[in-house]
Amino acid sequence: MAIRHIKQIIQSHPSSDGDGVKIQRVHGFNNNSFSPFLMIDELKSISPDDYIGGFPPHPHRGIETLTYMLNGHFQHKDHMGNVGELRDGGAQWMSAGKGVIHSEMPMMTDGSLHGFQIWINLPAAKKMQPAQYTDFQPEMITEKVLGDNNLVRLISGDLTIQGETIKGPLQQTGVPTAIADWQAAKGKQFTSCLNPDFQAMLYVYKGAIEVEGQTVSTGQLALLDHGEGLAITSNEDSGVLLLAGIPINEPVVHYGPFVMNSMEEIEQAVQDYQQGQLV
Template sequence: MAIRRIKQIIDSHPSSDGDGVKIQRAHGFDNIQFSPFLMIDELKSESPDDYIGGFPPHPHRGIETLTYMLQGHFQHKDHMGNTGELRSGGAQWMSAGRGVIHSEMPMMTDGNLHGFQIWINLPATKKMLPAQYHDFQPDVIVEKQFSEQNLIRVIAGDLTIKGETLTGPLQKTGVPTTIADWRAAEGESFNSCLNPDFQAMLYIYQGAIAIEGITAQAGQLAILDSGEGLSIRATEDTGVLLLSGLPIDEPVVHYGPFVMNSMEEIEQALSDYQHGRLVE
């Protein structure tokens, strides 16, 4: 079985979004090796001033978002009437489809905040479907404890470990994906099988890892080569997001909250939003 290796490391960079929320961002809108993923934002702060403004109402078209919180609460509201409380350890998924207007606002004014928002592309055939939303409370995230200090949480898709398949609660993404959170102490390891047709990458949010002698550390995104096997070793106390999915071989045109296949479609999205047609 071919073991995947690290073929590229991308450093995240400071940015801000919403009402001044400070984030670390790694994106690959123009990088086919990212597909089907587009962007990973890490929200991490001990200061409410960095995030208290949240993400007031704003539009999207052509993507899905998966928001996953390690610590902190957000409240989601959208034009469809959905209201969901994203709690520590939980996740929420939204498919913008042809259009959604939503907000994500913190529900407390002090304490730590640490979480992620992942943008997932939609294939052209699904970019204009109706929007959808679902939240997943912490108790439905599938967990496997290998030792006292070695834990995997599967949020989306399926992950096979030593012949056992763990199935996350999110199964209806626009393209097949597997998204998981691995936490381990220094010296612990993680071995699994990935779909060989999927592209895969790791976002290290704590500590450092080694794969076949190549290391990556907190704040870095490691893009993996092809293969079926995955073998990771924690070289420090570590937290890692595993992102794996079936690539979409289509043009990507990105403008703000809209991701389509052509500039003409972006211009149509802007016009629809400006004239109140985005969420018809």
Template sequence: MAIRQIQSLIPAHPSSDGDGVRIQRVHGFSNPLFSPFLMIDELKSESAVDYIGGFPSHPHRGIETLTYMLKGHFQHKDHMGNVGELSDGGAQWMSAGKGVIHSEMPMMTDGQLHGFQIWINLPAAKKMQPADYHDFQSDVITQYQQEDGSLIRVIAGDLTIKGITFSGPLQQTGVPVTIADWQTNKAATFNSCLNPDFQAMLYVYRGTINIGEKAISAGTLAMLGSGEGLAISTRGEAGVLLLSGQPINEPVVHYGPFVMNSMEEIEQAIQDYQQGLLV
């Protein structure tokens, strides 16, 4: 079995979004090796001033988002009447499709906030489908504890470990993806099989991990090469998100909250929003 190796490393950079929410961001809108993913935002704070404004009502078209909270709450409201509030360890998925208008508000738990929002592209055939939303509290996230004490949480898609396939609660994404979280408080290893036709990347959010001889520290995204096997090790505490998905071989044009296949489609999205026709 060919083990995936590091192809490139991309450090997250400080940014802000919404009403001044401070985040660490990695994006790959123009990078075909990032596909089907578009962006990863990490929200981490012990100070309310970093996020208190939240993300007031705003539109999207052409993408899906997956929000995953390690620590803290995340409130969602949208034009469809959906109201959801994640607690520690929960996730929420939204498909903007033709259009959605929503607001999001992060809140601390015990003085801490730590979570992620991942943007996933939609193929052209699904960019104008109806919007949809689901949330998944921590108790429905699939978990597997290894003998070394490390914990694997499968949020979306399927992940095979030691010949056993674990399925996350989110299965209806617009393009097949696997999203999982590996956590350990001590030296540990993580080995799994990935779909060889999927592209894959790892975002380290705590500690340092190793793939072969190369070390990847927190706040860094590792783009992985081809192969079926994944082998990760660490000498101490670590946390890492695994993102793997079927690439979308289509043009990507990004403008603010809209991701389409051409500038003409972007201009139409802006016009529809201005005229109240987005949703």
């Protein structure tokens, strides 16, 4: 079995979004090796001043978002009437499709906030479908214990670990993905078989890991080459997001909250929003 190696490491960078929310961001809107993913935002703070303004009502078109909270709550409201509040360890998925207007408010618990929002592209054939939303509280996330202090939490898709295929609660998405969180003490290992058609990446949010002799540290994203096997060792107590999915081989044009296939489609999205016709 061909084991995946690291082909590129990208350092996250500080940024802000919404009403001044401080984040660490990695994006790859025009990086084919990122597809179908577009961006990863990490929210991590022990100070409410870093995020108290949250993300007031704003539009999206052409993407999906997956929000995953390690610590803290995250409240979602949208034009469809959906209201969801995640607890520690929960996730929520939204497909903007042809248009959604929503707000997102992070809330600290036990003195800390730590979570992620992942942007996932939609293929052209699905960019104008109706918007959808669902959330998964922590008890709904699929967990597999690999040993003492060695845990995989699967949010989306299927993953084969130690010869067993497990299924995450999120299955119906615009493009096939497998998204998981690996939490492990120093010296632990994680091996998995991935769909060879999937592109895959690893985001280290805690500690440091080793993949086939290369080290990836906190705040870094590793883009992996193709293959079926994945083998990771934790060099320290570590936390890692695994993002894998079928690449979308289509043009990407990004403007603020809109991701389409051409500038004309972006201009139409902006016009629709300004005229109250986005949703």
